[in-house]
Amino acid sequence: MTEDSQAADGVLPFLRFGPPPNRLTHQGWQQWRAVRDTFVPAPKVTLDEYRAMSPRKRALHDIHRAATHVNLRMQETPMSARVTSLMRTRIQNNALKFEPGTLDRLMINGGGYQGKTATACETAAAFEDFWRDLHHQLNPNALAGTRDLYAPVAYCQTPVKATPMGLCEAILDFYGAPYGKNLRGRVRNLRASLHAHCTTVLLLDDITRLKMHREDDQDTLDLIRDLMSLNVTLVLIDVNIPGSGLLREGRHDPRTGQVVFPPAKRGKSHNDEAATQTERRFDLINLDPFSYDTPPDIAAWVDHLAGIQDQLRLFDAPEGMLSTGSMPEYLFNRTHGIVGLLKRLIEDGCTRAMETGREAITRDLLEEITINLGNVPGRDGAAGEIPDIPTGTTNGKR
Numbered sequence: 001m002t003e004d005s006q007a008a009d010g011v012l013p014f015l016r017f018g019p020p021p022n023r024l025t026h027q028g029w030q031q032w033r034a035v036r037d038t039f040v041p042a043p044k045v046t047l048d049e050y051r052a053m054s055p056r057k058r059a060l061h062d063i064h065r066a067a068t069h070v071n072l073r074m075q076e077t078p079m080s081a082r083v084t085s086l087m088r089t090r091i092q093n094n095a096l097k098f099e100p101g102t103l104d105r106l107m108i109n110g111g112g113y114q115g116k117t118a119t120a121c122e123t124a125a126a127f128e129d130f131w132r133d134l135h136h137q138l139n140p141n142a143l144a145g146t147r148d149l150y151a152p153v154a155y156c157q158t159p160v161k162a163t164p165m166g167l168c169e170a171i172l173d174f175y176g177a178p179y180g181k182n183l184r185g186r187v188r189n190l191r192a193s194l195h196a197h198c199t200t201v202l203l204l205d206d207i208t209r210l211k212m213h214r215e216d217d218q219d220t221l222d223l224i225r226d227l228m229s230l231n232v233t234l235v236l237i238d239v240n241i242p243g244s245g246l247l248r249e250g251r252h253d254p255r256t257g258q259v260v261f262p263p264a265k266r267g268k269s270h271n272d273e274a275a276t277q278t279e280r281r282f283d284l285i286n287l288d289p290f291s292y293d294t295p296p297d298i299a300a301w302v303d304h305l306a307g308i309q310d311q312l313r314l315f316d317a318p319e320g321m322l323s324t325g326s327m328p329e330y331l332f333n334r335t336h337g338i339v340g341l342l343k344r345l346i347e348d349g350c351t352r353a354m355e356t357g358r359e360a361i362t363r364d365l366l367e368e369i370t371i372n373l374g375n376v377p378g379r380d381g382a383a384g385e386i387p388d389i390p391t392g393t394t395n396g397k398r
Contacts, residue, residue, distance in 0.1 A: 012060075013040060014067040023121065023155045026174055026197075033125045041068040047315040047359075062354065065313040069350040072343060075307045078300050079288050080119045083108055086285055087123045087235065094233045095131065095200050105234040107207075109241040110287035113340025113373075116237050117205055119287060121155060124201050124235070128152045131200065139198050151175065151197040158206045158238075162220040171202070187223070194232055202227070207236040208244040221246065241284060290337030292329070301337065302328050308346060316359035322346075330363055334371070336390050345371055 021035070022028035042064035050058060076084070087106055094103045110116045131152045139150035154174045159166040168186035169179055175193045180186040194202070204224070210217045227234055238244070290304065291297040305322040312321075322331065335341040348369045349361045358365060371389050 012063075014042070014064050014071075024157060024170075024174060026149060026151050026154070026176065029151075029153065029155055029174075032121075033128060036122070036125060039067075039071045039073075041071075041311060042313045044313065050315065065354065066351070068311065068313050070347050072308060072311050072346070074115075074118055074122060075304060077115075077290065077304060077339065079286075079290075080115055083116075083119050083285055083287050084123045086283065087120065088127065090283070091124070091127050091201055091233050094231075095127075100231075102228060103231065103233055105228065105236070105282045107236045107241050107282045107284040108238075108287060109284055110239065111289065111338065112239055113338050114287050114289055115339050116287050120203055120205075120235060120237050124153045124155070124203055127201065149175065149197050151199050153201045153203070154194075154197075154199050155203045156205070158204060158209045158220075160209055161216075162210050163216045164219050164223045167220050167223055187226070190227075191230065194230055199232055201233045201235065203235045203237065205237045208238040208241055208246065210244070210246060236282070289339070290332070292332045292337065298328070301332060304339075305331065308342075312346075312350060312361075314350065314353055314359045314361070318360065321361055327363065330366075334366065334390060341371055341389070344373070345369065 021032035023032050042061060045061070050061065053061065087108070090104055090106050097103070108116050108120055132150070135150075137150070139148045151174075154171065156167075156170045156174055159170055165183050165186055168183070168190050171190050172179055172186065172193060175197060177189055177193045180189045193199075210220055224234070224236075290301045292301060302323045305328055306320075309317065309320075309322045314321075321327070331342060331345070334345055345366065346361070348371075349366050352365055352369060353359055353361055356365075373389070
């Protein structure tokens, strides 16, 4: 079906109607899981083919091109591949265990806009696809004659000012479950919801909103440790976890990409013992930005840029537009290898190229664009969830 016939039928699958799915609820998570790989990019046409279209069809194709540029598919990077591999293995191994006992958990650490949440959610969603298929889309814990809500994965965000009751409510909101009259009731309902809905993976995002300088923060961490006793793979996600107070300083192991913690030291601090209990039960893995220090680093960055260019729909884009000459180094200086900043810069560059009729991304065009993330809803700049924007452009230095 062509874009013109789709429009005639009132069907424009590349347009989204209504707000995007809210992954913080079971319904929203299922909506997102179902549509996450369904976007169809605009077809590749030549400029002559475009000019031969009717005015209406050209307008529809331009809208489809614009939608393509702001819905670039998620590309795996060497860094995200390590996170995905460890997380997939951890989830599957835990899900297959029969013996009771403490399960191994995972912390995903990295800077803002480096794709931590996207990588974790995609990995969890892929597991849910697989796990649901194994169980024929049915909840194995459902009572005979019923079809209880089945939620193999639950995704929640840590409240900005975390309290045990607030975290319980955030998790219960995912299921649409009642809170309970007090903290004890909320914890009881939380445990019951995880079990009744057969939740295998619980993702807790923005975990370093726990600053550990308040009693509420320490009590919330106690609640998280209490969740470790459940048969659920707990995945904590955020910025600068080692420096947050949740864990003592660790040593990065370049062979595995994980953080190795030294033996616990005796001390009088309340946090020392709590952190020790936490770090013994988690692997912490970093999701780093691209580097530009060695030939393999540069090659990985260039490959990533080539993958992005293959998705673009600009009529005058030369071969190697993003990945040859001085452009790779320029783009690295503009973004410091942070995939989210690169995505924003390319999106805005494509918009400018289409608006001005230049139909290609050049350094001169990108010099006209300032990366401005603004006041991003749901992100705490003070906690590092919004990265510093590199100030260098043509002469930017790392």
